[in-house]
Amino acid sequence: MTTLAGVETRELRYFVAVAEELHFGRAAARLGIAQPPLSRAVQQLERRLGAQLLERTPRGVLLTGAGAVLLAEGRAALDAVAAAERRTRRAGVEDPKVVLVSKAGASNDVLPDLLAAYGRVPGSVAVDVVLSGIGEQEWYLRDGRADVALLHLPFDSTVGLDTEELVTHDQVVVLPGHHPLAARAELTTAEVESLPDLPLPRWPNRDGSYPDGPGPAVRDHLQLLQLIALGRAAAILPETCRSSLGSDLVAVPVPDAPKVTTVIAWPPHSRSRAVADLVRVATELDYGAGPRLESLDRRAS
Template sequence: METRELAYFVAVAEELHFGRAAQRLGMAQPPLSRAIQQLERRMGVTLLERTSRGVTLTAAGAVFLVESHKALDAVEAAVRRAQRAGQEEPRLLVAMKPDGDAGLLDRILPGYRADPDAVEVEVVVGGIGEQARMLRDGRVDLAFLHAPHDDLSGFDTELLLEQDQVAMLARGHRLADRAALVLADLDGEPFPRWPGSDVRGPEVRDPGQLLQLVALGQVVAVVPESARRHVRADVACVPVLDAPRTGVLLAWPDRTRSRAVAAFVRASTAVAEAGRVAADR
């Protein structure tokens, strides 16, 4: 099977329209239709249902769409990582969302730079929910991810920090002066829609946007406790006693053999362990 065939299928599966998919791919519709039919014959399953009302994915097609994305990402990642490895001055690219490291990176970098396998580090800051995809398609070498929110499949991970959660509220909110809350206190409140979620609320892609929506009273949000470090004067953070704890993890592709990645993991675990020892005292 060729990556070209996967790309054809993904375009049709996402557009659910052969004409739009052909336009997206820059090709005519008849050869695209023939390519998908040939793919289905070779696989022995129907991937797409075609009716007069349109195109829909079968159960097999839905599974194949997920796996096709993984395969195309893996090919793209192989190219990008090989290109970086061939640079005269190698770099280690680390992805995080704003404050997604919970303040750990400043402590990790000195230990990493002292390692003989260290290379120059470039931090790539993206929006909420983008880091796992950047790691999966090879744009970065490591990423700070968050459990249970991020998809960790295909990654090796190291848990660096666990955190309680707080409710982020407008300063004038009826609950803003409470010493603590439980999740039931927030029933009926408007919540943001994180990328990939099905909550009916305004979609939030970066922390600055979230703070603005909270300050305006348009949403409340339950977020890790480290968010307190950058909260604005017009936003209050109140502990939520029964909210599940969240984890800050360092992730990298499984089967990685990079010595620079291994050195960064060593420095990160040393900082995490020092933090746990200090917390236990």
């Protein structure tokens, strides 16, 4: 199998490992191969492309400008290959299904109505729901582990995906119930960001690392709420989080925070009838008032 105008998938995988590890020995161990064939494969890739990708140093390697470009493009190409393989396998099974991914603790205003309404559509298939960690749902969709995703703008990237907007919400700051500001009618973003005793959490990058900062590193919604209840953090979240807050937490409106829009997203090349039906149903729901079942029944009949 080839990608990127004749570059082999194996070569790309080898290069990405070296570019991410910045060390041939560690990359070889990660790939489970010896170092000499790894070095030869990368050199062959450089000759094939006519560009130096890595600068060798006594302590490891550094990416050149061309190498940085290939790392980004190579990751995308490998993701596309993996996605195609996963979706093809799912399409080939006897009982087809759709995999829908949503962030755990989010989209509580969308997901129950969507699943109930889609289940009423003639010919609907089983929907496997994956509740991902923070920021992971986009990558489940891009690498083929999911067929459709519920994403949240402006936080998740929808570049290269087809989307439909579903519902938009204001944001609130979640505070410990005993905090002095918990009784305020509203707060500004600046006030929240400057709280000396309640730093904002740090969300994970795609590679699992965390940006620098004073706030706690969080993995999921439940962990975040526990940290807030303990007085270790505050967080600005969509107002729909109110339904999951215990009596020890308070949500205070933050009017100047950007609104959050839930979108349903899917790969633009999808030819799945089940995905198309699921998206159609999602756009016909009146969130907060329940599904427009009469309308859906008329369209399905």
